[in-house]
Amino acid sequence: xxxxxxxxxxxxxxxxxxxxxxxxxxxxxxxxxxxxxxxxxxxxxxxxxxxxxxxxxxxxxxxxxxxxxxxxxxxxxxxxxxxxxxxxxxxxxxxxxxxxxxxxxxxxxxxxxxxxxxxxxxxxxxxxxxxxxxxxxxxxxxxxxxxxx
Amino acid sequence: xxxxxxxxxxxxxxxxxxxxxxxxxxxxxxxxxxxxxxxxxxxxxxxxxxxxxxxxxxxxxxxxxxxxxxxxxxxxxxxxxxxxxxxxxxxxxxxxxxxxxxxxxxxxxxxxxxxxxxxxxxxxxxxxxxxxxxxxxxxxxxxxxxxxxxxxxxxxxxxxxxxxxxxxxxxxxxxxxxxxxxxxxxxxxxxxxxxxxxxxxxxxxxxxxxxxxxxxxxxxxxxxxxxxxxxxxxxxxxxxxxxxxxxxxxxxxxxxxxxxxxxxxxxxxxxxxxxxxxxxxxxxxxxxxxxxxxxxxxxxxxxxxxxxxxxxxxxxxxxxxxxxxxxxxxxxxxxxxxxxxxxxxxxxxxxxxxxxxxxxxxxxxxxxxxxxxxxxxxxxxxxxxxxxxxxxxxxxxxxxxxxxxxxxxxxxxxxxxxxxxxxxxxxxxxxxxxxxxxxxxxxxxxxxxxxxxxxxxxxxxxxxxxxxxxxxxxxxxxxxxxxxxxxxx
Numbered sequence: 241x242x243x244x245x246x247x248x249x250x251x252x253x254x255x256x257x258x259x260x261x262x263x264x265x266x267x268x269x270x271x272x273x274x275x276x277x278x279x280x281x282x283x284x285x286x287x288x289x290x291x292x293x294x295x296x297x298x299x300x301x302x303x304x305x306x307x308x309x310x311x312x313x314x315x316x317x318x319x320x321x322x323x324x325x326x327x328x329x330x331x332x333x334x335x336x337x338x339x340x341x342x343x344x345x346x347x348x349x350x351x352x353x354x355x356x357x358x359x360x361x362x363x364x365x366x367x368x369x370x371x372x373x374x375x376x377x378x379x380x381x382x383x384x385x386x387x388x389x
Numbered sequence: 390x391x392x393x394x395x396x397x398x399x400x401x402x403x404x405x406x407x408x409x410x411x412x413x414x415x416x417x418x419x420x421x422x423x424x425x426x427x428x429x430x431x432x433x434x435x436x437x438x439x440x441x442x443x444x445x446x447x448x449x450x451x452x453x454x455x456x457x458x459x460x461x462x463x464x465x466x467x468x469x470x471x472x473x474x475x476x477x478x479x480x481x482x483x484x485x486x487x488x489x490x491x492x493x494x495x496x497x498x499x500x501x502x503x504x505x506x507x508x509x510x511x512x513x514x515x516x517x518x519x520x521x522x523x524x525x526x527x528x529x530x531x532x533x534x535x536x537x538x539x540x541x542x543x544x545x546x547x548x549x550x551x552x553x554x555x556x557x558x559x560x561x562x563x564x565x566x567x568x569x570x571x572x573x574x575x576x577x578x579x580x581x582x583x584x585x586x587x588x589x590x591x592x593x594x595x596x597x598x599x600x601x602x603x604x605x606x607x608x609x610x611x612x613x614x615x616x617x618x619x620x621x622x623x624x625x626x627x628x629x630x631x632x633x634x635x636x637x638x639x640x641x642x643x644x645x646x647x648x649x650x651x652x653x654x655x656x657x658x659x660x661x662x663x664x665x666x667x668x669x670x671x672x673x674x675x676x677x678x679x680x681x682x683x684x685x686x687x688x689x690x691x692x693x694x695x696x697x698x699x700x701x702x703x704x705x706x707x708x709x710x711x712x713x714x715x716x717x718x719x720x721x722x723x724x725x726x727x728x729x730x731x732x733x734x735x736x737x738x739x740x741x742x743x744x745x746x747x748x749x750x751x752x753x754x755x756x757x758x759x760x761x762x763x764x765x766x767x768x769x770x771x772x773x774x775x776x777x778x779x780x781x782x783x784x785x786x787x788x789x790x791x792x793x794x795x796x797x798x799x800x801x802x803x804x805x806x807x808x809x810x811x812x813x814x815x816x817x818x819x820x821x822x823x824x825x826x827x828x829x830x831x832x833x834x835x836x837x838x839x840x841x842x843x844x845x846x847x848x849x850x851x852x853x854x855x856x857x858x859x860x861x862x863x864x865x866x867x868x869x870x871x872x873x874x875x876x877x878x
Contacts, residue, residue: 253670260677307663336665337658340764359665359705361673 242270243300243376248280248316249273249334250308257361258303258334261368267376269300277311280304281319284326301375303334304351306342314349321350328382330375412504414489418442418460421501430485430506432477443504448476456487463489463502472509483510535633539568541588541626543581555635557607568631573605588627591620596631604633613640650719657715664708672701710837713768714822717844722762724849729757729802732770733791739771740778749781754792757802759869761849769845772838773804773865779832780808780863800868807862811855819855842867 245262249255255273262271274280280302282288286295302320306313313333320326332353333346343354355371358364404411410427414420420443423435431438431447438446444456451474462469468490474482487506494500526547529536535552539545545563553560556571563570569577596602596616603611612635621628675698683691730753737751761769774789781787790805811819811826818824820843824836842865846853850870857863 251666253673254666257669257673260673336663336669342658357665357669359668359672360702361669361676364669364673 241294241296241298242268243298245269245271245372245376246280246283246299246302247271247273247334248275248277248302248304248308248313250275250305254305254357257364258368261361261365262372264365265369265372267372269372269376272297276309277313277316280308280316281311284320284329285323299329300379300381301330301332301352301371303371304331306333306335306337306346314345317346317349317351330379330381332371332375410504410506412438412443412506414443414460414502414504416464416499416501418444418457418502420446427506430508431475447473449473449482450476451482459487459489460502463491464499467491483508484513485509529630532632535635537563537568537571537631537633538621538628539584539631540628543568543584546628552633555606555612555633556604562607571604571633573603573611584629587618587629591618591627591629593617593619604635612637653715654719657712657719660708660712665705668701668705668708672698672705675701707835707837710835710841714837714841714844717765717768717841717848720762720764722765722848724760724762726758727761727763727766729759729766729770729791730755732767733757733774733804736767736771736774737778737789740774744778747778747782747787749778749787749789752788752790752792757791757793759800759802760871761845761869765845765848769842769867772842776838776865777804777806777808777863779834780810781806782808782832784808794866801866802869803864803866805862805864810857810859810861810863812859813857816855816857820853839865 247255247258249258255275259271259273262269272283274283279289283290283293284299284302286293304313304316308316311319313335317331317333320329320331327350330352331350332355333351334355334357335342336357346354353371355367358367404422404424407424407426410430411422411424412420412427413422420438420441423433423438427438428434433446444460447456449455455471455473459469459471468488470486470488472484472486475485476482485506486509487504490503490505491499492501492503529538529547530549532549532551535555536547536549537545537552538547545566545568548560548563552558552563556563569580572580594617596618602614602616604614605611615634615636617632619630619632621630675694678686679691679694679698683694686694733751733753737749737753741747741749759766774791777789781789784807786807788807790803792803792805794801794803809827809832815826818826820839822837822840824840827834843853846867846869851868853865853867855863855865
């Protein structure tokens with residue numbers, strides 16, 4: 241089974257663009273999309289609507305938007321870091337903001353990266369390819385950091 | 390006869406015991422009699438004075454011949470009165486009022502001249518004192534702040550009209566009372582301790598610096614106040630003047646400002662998040678069409694797509710510049726010593742990396758240091774160098790120079806280029822947001838970079854200006870005060 245990139249994104253346009261951008265990523269993977277913070281937590285912890293998901297899924301990286309309905313990106317990050325099962329799960333914040341406070345806060349909460357979505361699609365596709373390459377084939381994950389099985 | 394003798398003895402006794410100085414002169418000006426008052430006033434006893442010329446006894450450096458002149462006048466006109474500064478041994482002259490009256494005998498000839506003299510210095514001092522006192526009261530009365538003047542015991546000595554307005558008391562309710570009645574009840578016990586401490590070390594200063602102070606009105610309500618204290622030293626002891634300003638309105642404005650800033654913050658963050666998303670969609674899908682479907686469009690269709698793509702990208706750049714401009718105003722200044730030399734080199738390296746095809750010569754003076762907020766300093770230098778980089782794009786042997794002119798202690802930094810320059814007639818437009826002196830086709834840009842630089846320098850209390858000539862390059866000068874406003878020492 242291909243490693244999973246979990247995209248947490250509520251904007252359908254951004255979702256389509258991100259899916260397309262990751263289509264150009266050379267590393268084999270499976271891109272799973274959830275549309276708000278609550279669903280992201282359900283998927284990662286295999287609860288609620290995602291209680292029946294395949295426990296063998298290997299989540300390598302969570303791409304997390306900050307402005308999300310129901311549970312915000314920062315709260316998702318807090319919950320992941322507070323739980324021993326996901327405290328080392330790689331989380332890359334993928335957002336439109338480059339406000340300094342947002343950057344500082346996400347790092348303080350334990351994010352592994354902060355990527356600003358560029359307006360230019362060529363740049364965006366390049367960023368997606370690099371993110372995929374790094375987290376799926378270059379980075380060595382912590383043994384316990386592959387989500388809930 | 391007895392009666393005449395008796396009346397003569399009475400007159401003599403009266404003259405001798407009078408408190409004022411009474412002197413009789415002969416018609417030629419010699420002293421005939423000299424009473425005890427004259428002794429006190431002029432510092433000479435009768436034995437030393439009698440028989441000598443009065444004009445020779447009374448010295449006045451200011452008017453040396455006044456006595457002789459006035460004596461003649463008294464003889465001619467019958468009487469004269471004048472004030473003369475009379476010298477005192479080892480001291481300042483004192484003003485003495487002298488009245489001379491010619492006394493004529495039965496034959497009409499002058500038999501003697503009566504002189505009546507008194508010290509008017511004390512009177513003048515008293516009058517001046519009263520005038521000064523009235524002047525002081527006028528100043529206090531006209532002051533825009535409430536002024537409450539208390540003695541060392543804390544009793545109110547004087548208040549002005551503004552005090553009545555601010556505290557709601559009539560001045561009769563206040564005078565002679567303890568000033569603690571103007572202090573909120575919860576501070577009344579401790580206040581005399583502070584007051585005593587002030588009287589022991591009285592110098593003009595703000596009261597309770599850094600604390601929120603309040604005054605208490607007659608109706609028991611309180612108001613936020615700013616209070617400054619100053620001592621008035623008088624012969625009878627020390628008085629303390631408290632100038633009390635009701636800052637309710639200022640507090641309201643401060644709160645409104647804080648709320649407005651919060652709103653601006655929220656607005657900026659919403660611009661950052663929300664406004665860019667649709668642009669990403671426009672730019673992205675136009676690019677996808679260009680990448681994957683260009684073969685199904687003719688040349689004009691492809692050109693239209695490029696326009697959509699380009700404009701969405703440009704709007705993204707505009708939003709970024711605006712956010713950066715607003716960040717200049719929103720962020721709290723934390724000035725430190727920063728190296729403009731290092732910033733210029735880093736900024737230049739980034740520009741060169743972004744456009745490796747160009748050859749531009751950079752000359753940066755060593756050790757350029759200024760007291761600036763580090764993040765804003767980077768934005769400032771980035772904007773000025775980007776500007777220079779851009780406008781040297783069409784010259785051969787492009788050159789950018791960063792340096793300082795040190796004259797009369799004020800350091801003026803500059804960024805100079807030999808690029809397209811500008812017409813000085815438009816110099817005032819350079820620093821306004823969205824003002825551009827060139828078309829986007831000539832030189833791309835948002836028209837916000839120099840506005841941002843301008844705002845950064847102004848926030849630090851400095852000045853920025855430009856000099857240029859069409860096709861003759863441009864120089865941007867700026868100053869930064871040694872201790873920027875709001876800076877830490």
